[in-house]
Amino acid sequence: MKKTILHVMKRYESNAPLINSMVKPENDEFRTLACYLSGEPDGKNNMETIAAETIYSRIPKKKVTWTQLSTCRKLADIIDEKGVDLLVCQFRRAIPIGVIAARLSSRKPKVVGVLHGIVGGKVGYGRKLLNYVIYKQLAKLVSVSEKGIDDIVRLNIALDRNKLTAIPNGLGCAPFLAEPRLGRADIFPEFGERDFVFGMVGRLAPVKNQGKVLEAFARIAEDFPAAKLGIFGSGPLEAELKEQVRSLQLDDRVRFMGHSGNIPDVLKSLDCFVMPSLREGFPMALMEAMVSGLPIITSRVGGMWELIPDQSFGILVDPRSVDSIANAMKAVLQSPPDANRRLGENAKTRVLEHFTDETMADRYEELYRQTLSDV
Secondary structure (H helix, E strand, O other), X not given: OOEEEEEEXXXXXXXXXXXXXXXXXXXXXXEEEEEEEEOOOOOOOOHHHHOOEEXXXXXXXXXXXXXXXXXXXXXXXXXHHHOOOEXXXXXXXXXXXXXXXXXXXXXXXXXXXXXXXXXXXXXXHHHHHHHHHHHOOOOEEEEOOHHHHHHHHHOOOOOOHHHEEEOOOOEOOHHHHOOOXXXXXXXXXXXXXXXXXXXXXXXXXXXXXXXXXXXXXXXHHOOOOXXXXXXXXXXXXXXXXXXXXXXXXXXXXXXXXXXXXXXXXXXXXXXXXXXXXXXXXXXXXXXXXXXXXXXXXXXXXXXXXXXXXXXXXXXXXXXXXXXXXXXHHHHHHHOOHHHHHHHHHHHHHHHHHHOEHHHHHHHHHHHHHHXXXXX
């Protein structure tokens, strides 16, 4: 008899490929449902084509909290109505709602929590106390990286490490393996085909470390006139970073490109991907650059280190050291093209062998299988 798995999310805001990839279509073993506690459907949610049923509870946003008993009861009613055997709570804020709903339901399903982003940071005593009570009720708590497990244990009280498991994020690789539709001239019309273009993709925020990359780039720019830098994304530091470019006299060498809806072609237009973030969970942007076959400069910390474990897959730097980042950029510029290609191919192979969306979905199914079989 099929087991019913219900994925619960606090809110539907837009199509989420990563969450969708965690769900396999109904098969002989599992029937999978998805529930968004708040938010309205927009006709763009691919989960509706994957899950056997997608439920939009339309609970007012302010009431989607574990302190609202009516919200927990509504989810408990769904659990009983749909015959749920396993509840999978996506993201931190859905976990206490799911645990309480499971206790209120007649079926009392097992509960798995998935934490997507804990890397470093701090947790207040109030949340630690809540987690202490709630996490005891979980069958499993999933981190997206091994480093994340260390953080979760460190930031919580008396949490049994055996209850935690790491399932790395997985990437849908096909768009990044396809032939590009646009070339460098389309994306960077002011850069030449012989230029060497470094690229960054991400929110313009302190954690992404664009400021130190600009300092590092300024140090090597004079010696390498063909070196250019493209920065994709927006965020609170945009004005400050643009002023930094002006003060470093890099206006003709650095381009702020804003958001792009065509990241696969953007990555194909680069010669090197730079991501020396101060911290990351298990960054999809880094995986996308890896599977695009680019040489990588990234940080020797967190989930980035798990993706690039040593120098055979990319260049690891100290993200707080401008010298370290500058030396890495210089090394890539001075390396023979074949050496950079090998570095990129090694990174690409690593993703294809270990971090695809199919591999991730298989790991989650195995976790569900084990959880449901545990007495």
